[in-house]
Amino acid sequence: MSIDVRAIRYCPRCTSANYTFLDDRRWRCATCDLVYYHNIAAACAVILTRGDQLLLTLRKSDPGAGLLDLPGGFVDPDESVEAAVIREVHEELGIVIDTPRYFASYQNRYYFREIEYRTLDLIFTASVPEGAAPVAADDVAEVVVVRPEDIDFEKIAFASIRQALQDFPGDKFRH
Ligand SMILES: [Zn+2]
Structure with missing residues (x-):
């Protein structure tokens, strides 16, 4: 059983729940416009x-x-x-x-x-x-x-x- 990182739904800047998973590595907050990338690791x-x-x-x-x-x-x-x-x-x-x-x-x-x-x-x-x-x-x-x-x-x-x-x-x- 693994956690689906797409389920991370709160903005780390403003804590708004208008924080959505855009694609395979990005989230965007509709409240404060933050974009967060979860990039690959080296x-x-x-x-x-x-x-x-x-x-x-x-x-x-x-x-x-x-x-x-x-x-x-x-x-x-x-x-x-x-x-x-x-x-x-x-x-x-x-x-x-x-x-x-x-x-x-x-x-x-x-x-x-x-x-x-x-x-x-x-x-x-x-x-x-x-x-x-x-x-x-x-x-x-x-x-x-x-x-x-x-x-x-x-x-x-x-x-x-x-x-x-x-x-x-x-x-x-x-x-
Ligand atoms: Zn935000």
């Missing part, structure tokens, strides 16, 4: 390579608890996406990576506590630094090391991440 993930293997994460929490994911998360306010990738990898795996390289972007829908957030997932690539020892932390239950050809795509939590892994060319896995 999120990031990183295809992390070590030799000819990839590091996936097993999700500890919903959405997608028990399913596979890539390290990543929402970009914080006032943060670059590159900084977000480095921060998320450090939070989830306890390692510090070099500057990640941009790969591609995919749209996604992320349900959290009854609200659906529409996101743009920016996918990067990076390699695990020599000698670094990733360990599961934060919302990661387990680090899963896998060869690209052995990924079970049915067990990937999100469509955006599944598509990124399917699009990532195998011959570029070796950095």
Whole structure:
């Protein structure tokens, strides 16, 4: 059961109930003329390579608890996406990576506590630094090391991440 954000009916400026949902991301207040945009959120993930293997994460929490994911998360306010990738990898795996390289972007829908957030997932690539020892932390239950050809795509939590892994060319896995 999810909350329908179109049901938000009170203007955040003047509290009028003449506050209506216009389309898939805008509300307008007929009393004070406020227009409010609920835009997509920026999120990031990183295809992390070590030799000819990839590091996936097993999700500890919903959405997608028990399913596979890539390290990543929402970009914080006032943060670059590159900084977000480095921060998320450090939070989830306890390692510090070099500057990640941009790969591609995919749209996604992320349900959290009854609200659906529409996101743009920016996918990067990076390699695990020599000698670094990733360990599961934060919302990661387990680090899963896998060869690209052995990924079970049915067990990937999100469509955006599944598509990124399917699009990532195998011959570029070796950095
Ligand atoms: Zn208003």
